[in-house]
Amino acid sequence: MKTTDYYSLGFKNFQRNGKKNIAPIIIITVGILLFNIITSFFTSITSSVNETVVDNSSLKFIHVSSVDGDMKDTDLEKLKNVEGVHSVFPRTESFIGIENNKEKITTTLIGIPDNSIQYFTDEKNLSLSDNGILLNKNIESSLEKGDPTKISYTVKVKENEGIRKELNATIQSKIEPPYLISFPEDISVASIELVQTLNAGFLGLTLEEYLQNPRYQEAIAIVPDINAVNEAANQFDEMGYMTNYSLKASKSIPVIAKIIGSVGGILVIVLLVFAGTSIASIINQSLRSRYGEIGIMRAIGFKQKQLIKLFTVEVTIISIISFFLSILLSFIALKVIEQYVNNLGFADYTFILSISAYQALASLAVIFLVSFLASAYPIKKASSIQVTDILKGA
Amino acid sequence: MTNKPLMSVKKLSKNYKLNEQDISILRNVDLEIHEGELNVIMGPSGSGKSTLLSMMGLLDLPSGGEVQLMGKEISSYSHENLTDLRAEFLGFVFQDYHLVPNLSAQENVSLPLLLNKEMTKKEREEHSQKLLQSVGLSHRCSHFPSSLSGGEKQRVAIARALSNQPRIILADEPTGNVDTETELKIIEIFQQLKKQKVGMLIVTHNEIFKQYADHLYTLNQGELEKVV
Numbered sequence: 096m097k098t099t100d101y102y103s104l105g106f107k108n109f110q111r112n113g114k115k116n117i118a119p120i121i122i123i124t125v126g127i128l129l130f131n132i133i134t135s136f137f138t139s140i141t142s143s144v145n146e147t148v149v150d151n152s153s154l155k156f157i158h159v160s161s162v163d164g165d166m167k168d169t170d171l172e173k174l175k176n177v178e179g180v181h182s183v184f185p186r187t188e189s190f191i192g193i194e195n196n197k198e199k200i201t202t203t204l205i206g207i208p209d210n211s212i213q214y215f216t217d218e219k220n221l222s223l224s225d226n227g228i229l230l231n232k233n234i235e236s237s238l239e240k241g242d243p244t245k246i247s248y249t250v251k252v253k254e255n256e257g258i259r260k261e262l263n264a265t266i267q268s269k270i271e272p273p274y275l276i277s278f279p280e281d282i283s284v285a286s287i288e289l290v291q292t293l294n295a296g297f298l299g300l301t302l303e304e305y306l307q308n309p310r311y312q313e314a315i316a317i318v319p320d321i322n323a324v325n326e327a328a329n330q331f332d333e334m335g336y337m338t339n340y341s342l343k344a345s346k347s348i349p350v351i352a353k354i355i356g357s358v359g360g361i362l363v364i365v366l367l368v369f370a371g372t373s374i375a376s377i378i379n380q381s382l383r384s385r386y387g388e389i390g391i392m393r394a395i396g397f398k399q400k401q402l403i404k405l406f407t408v409e410v411t412i413i414s415i416i417s418f419f420l421s422i423l424l425s426f427i428a429l430k431v432i433e434q435y436v437n438n439l440g441f442a443d444y445t446f447i448l449s450i451s452a453y454q455a456l457a458s459l460a461v462i463f464l465v466s467f468l469a470s471a472y473p474i475k476k477a478s479s480i481q482v483t484d485i486l487k488g489a
Numbered sequence: 490m491t492n493k494p495l496m497s498v499k500k501l502s503k504n505y506k507l508n509e510q511d512i513s514i515l516r517n518v519d520l521e522i523h524e525g526e527l528n529v530i531m532g533p534s535g536s537g538k539s540t541l542l543s544m545m546g547l548l549d550l551p552s553g554g555e556v557q558l559m560g561k562e563i564s565s566y567s568h569e570n571l572t573d574l575r576a577e578f579l580g581f582v583f584q585d586y587h588l589v590p591n592l593s594a595q596e597n598v599s600l601p602l603l604l605n606k607e608m609t610k611k612e613r614e615e616h617s618q619k620l621l622q623s624v625g626l627s628h629r630c631s632h633f634p635s636s637l638s639g640g641e642k643q644r645v646a647i648a649r650a651l652s653n654q655p656r657i658i659l660a661d662e663p664t665g666n667v668d669t670e671t672e673l674k675i676i677e678i679f680q681q682l683k684k685q686k687v688g689m690l691i692v693t694h695n696e697i698f699k700q701y702a703d704h705l706y707t708l709n710q711g712e713l714e715k716v717v
Contacts, residue, residue, distance in 0.1 A: 100603045111591035391587035394548060395601045395653070396576025398569060483543045 096401055105408025112381050112409070119374040120417050123465065126366035127421035127458045128428060133359030134457075135429050135448040140355070154321060155214060157328050157340040158186075158276050160313040170336075171314050177330045179323035182211045185311035188278070189293040192247035193228070193238070193264070199247075200236050202283040204228070205275075206290030214317055215284050216270045227267035229284040242266045251299035260296065264289075275315070276339050367461065371469035378410065378470040382477035393482040402478040406470070414466040418459050425450055425458075493560060494521035495578075495656050495688045496545065501554035503540055503711075514540045516711040518554070522657055522688040527679060529691050529698045532708035538692035539661055541708065545690055546579060546659045547571040559656070576604050580650030584662035586642040588634040594621060594645045595630040601653040620648040624678055640671025647678055658682060660691045676701055 109116065159174060160166060166185060174183040187206040192199055207215060209223050216229055223229075226246070230238060238244060246262040264285075272282050288302075295305030318327045328338045382389070392402065429448040436446045450458075501518040504511050514537045522528055522545075532538050543549040544556065547563070556564050558574060566574070588597045598617035602608055608616075621627055624644040634642055643663065650658055658679075664672045672695070679689060680701065691698060692708075699705055705716040 096603050097606055104603070107591050387585065387587045388589045391581065391583070392600070393572070394546065394575060394581045395649070396572055396604050398572050401604075482548045483540075 096397075096404075101404055101408050105405055106412060108381075108385075108405070109409045109412045112377070115377055115381065116413060116416075119370060119377050119413055119466075120420065122366070122373050123370040123413075123417040123462060124421040124424065126363060126370045126465075127417065127462060128425050129359065129366060130363045130461065131421070131425035131450055131454060131458060132428060132432065132448075133356065133363060134454055135425075135450065136446075137356045137359075138451070138454075139446050139448055154341045155318055155324060156273065156275060157316040157318060157324065157331065157338055158313050159183075159316055159331050159336045159338055161336055164312075165310040166312070166314045167310060171311075173334065174314060174316050174331065174336075177316075177327050177334075179318050179320060179327045181317045181319050182208060183314050183316045184208045184211065184287060185309070186313045186315055187287055187290045187294060187311070188282070189248065189290050189297070191293065193230070193244050194247055195238065195242060195244045197237055200234055200238070202231055202234055202281050203279045204246075204285045204290050204293070205278065205282050206287035207284055208287050211317055212284075214319075215273060216268055218268055221268060223284075223286040224265065224267060225286065226262065226264040226289060227285065228264050229268050229270045230266050231272045231281060231283045232269040233272065234281055234283070238266050240266055240268050246293070248293050248296060250296040253299075257297070262293075274341065276341065367465050371465045373469075374410070374413065374466055375469040375473060378406070379473035379476075381409075382406065382473055386477070386480065389477055389480070390482050399478045403474055406474045406477065407467075410466050410470045410474075411463075414462045417466075418462050421458060421462070422450065422455055494523050494557075495559065497521040497555075497557045498545065498551075499555045499557075501541075501544060501551050501556065503537070503544060503549075504552045514711050515544070515551075515713075518711075518713045520545070520690075520706070520713060522690055524656075524686040524688055525683045526703040527683055527689045527691065527698075527701055528704045528706065529693065529702035530706045530708050530713070531693060531696075531699075534694075536708045537711045538708050541713070542659055542661050542690065542692050546581060547575050576601065576653060578656045580653065580655035580658045582643070582647050582650045582658065582660035582663045584665035586634075586646040586666075588642055588645060588649075590634050593631050593633055594626060594637065594641075594648075597634070597645055598648045598652050600649060605653075617648070617652060620651055621645070623651075623681070624648045625674060638671075640667040640674070643667050643671065643675060644678070647675065651682075655687065657688045657690070660689065660693075662693050662695075663691060664693065664695050664697070672697065 161170060171183045184207055189204045191204050192201050212221055212223055244264050244266060246264045247259055249257040250260045251257045291305060292302050295302045318324045328340055331338045433446055433448040498518055498520050501515055503515040504513050518541060530538055544551050555562055558578060595617045598620050599613045602613045618630055621630055624647055626641060626644055629641060664675055682689060707714050707716055
């Protein structure tokens with residue numbers, strides 16, 4: 096039997112079922128519509144979380160302080176050994192002036208170790224030079240990358256008396272500064288040694304004297320894997336430190352996404368089981384009413400596998416109609432929901448609800464899986480029934 | 490008529506088990522179908538006529554005995570092989586027609602031809618139109634079974650049975666649901682088939698076939714007896 100004949104005969108049988116086809120098509124369409132809405136919501140929330148959490152370097156920083164208020168080098172060493180921690184450095188900052196012959200600006204310079212520079216700039220293979228500055232690009236300035244400049248800072252000479260000094264520096268790069276809790280917004284970045292030198296001068300000490308017994312207000316730990324931030328912070332807490340990190344507030348977002356996904360998933364499964372049962376029932380009814388003609392087809396030489404193929408065409412037509420209908424309705428529904436939700440403005444981010452090619456393929460796969468699983472038994476039963484029983488019973 | 494039968498059964502028996510009891514439907518049946526012969530089997534209801542037709546039609550396997558088709562013993566053939574043999578050599582006519590309601594008369598007649606991959610759609614259409622013409626229904630080609638009378642449906646079923654150009658026609662009560670006029674038309678078709686050297690086996694209650702039968706048999710309690 097030719098493939099075109101299977102389609103032609105299968106389509107005629109589908110037409111013959113008429114309105115009986117509507118129920119499984121509607122049920123499976125609603126199931127897939129819900130599946131797409133839930134998947135799109137889940138994807139949108141997850142991508143929003145990724146955008147605001149995972150892709151945001153600021154949330155990879157954990158601010159750690161001790162109960163007595165001072166962090167020492169030994170504390171920093173302990174923190175470095177916690178799993179998932181890339182680096183730990185003390186909070187060091189210095190309010191400075193930067194000037195050249197064109198202008199004078201001020202910024203809060205924070206010191207970072209060279210191995211952490213990738214979390215402050217997108218520039219690859221950048222290494223902080225001794226007097227290099229990664230200038231905050233949000234500070235209004237005509238200074239550009241590579242410009243020579245001078246750092247203007249205060250050096251203590253006596254109690255309550257200081258003098259301004261200058262240090263040659265270079266603008267190594269301009270950066271979008273990360274958000275660091277309790278840091279001012281005007282932060283720029285330099286090597287930790289440079290900032291410590293400036294601070295030592297402010298206290299009237301040499302760098303060696305300054306580093307003899309350093310005490311820091313807090314330490315900053317960097318945990319590159321966003322999924323490990325909570326775990327690392329918990330360990331710091333267990334070690335007796337106090338932690339503060341932006342992800343603490345964002346913890347609930349992935350949980351909400353998971354709840355939506357789980358509840359929706361159960362609903363979708365229930366609907367798909369219902370759709371499957373409906374398809375099984377319709378196909379069963381349709382085939383039972385055709386036992387007489389199935390018998391004659393078997394008698395005149397149609398083989399079991401040919402009949403299975405023929406009935407499969409009917410199920411395929413139901414599946415394809417359900418697929419296109421569900422994708423069309425899903426697209427319309429998602430656009431309406433997207434506009435409604437965004438107009439409500441209850442979230443900080445914009446919901447973008449759409450159907451990806453993968454989602455459409457997943458819908459198609461689910462529809463075919465449900466349809467074929469549901470109809471497999473009635474089709475097998477009808478195609479393998481004894482011809483003599485059919486002809487006698489009809 | 491040649492001496493070699495198109496089909497023959499020897500010592501054919503069929504038993505069923507019902508509540509642990511063996512029930513014998515057919516016992517030691519011997520029968521041959523030759524080219525251009527009309528064989529008629531008559532007998533009361535429950536005598537095993539339809540069961541015998543199923544065995545001869547390769548729709549069911551016997552419990553014992555031999556079945557030969559075109560000179561080959563086929564009792565041990567697989568279902569697949571038997572299906573192929575049915576498609577190639579046999580045509581069936583049933584009392585209840587079993588036409589496909591959503592196919593036109595012509596499409597119903599074309600149904601067995603779908604199994605022939607060599608035939609184009611146009612060839613199938615032409616062939617089925619000729620067959621419908623031969624049973625006097627050329628004007629009903631595009632009509633669906635729901636708009637045909639009982640007699641017309643049966644003639645469409647006969648045309649369908651002939652579409653694969655079978656060597657043997659097996660008919661179960663072919664005039665069971667038709668009026669006298671159609672009955673005569675159907676007998677006329679069978680007479681024409683005889684001229685085309687088609688062998689036929691008809692099981693029926695209809696006494697009219699007695700006068701047209703080349704061989705008349707009666708089947709009583711599973712035993713076949715030749716009358717003429």
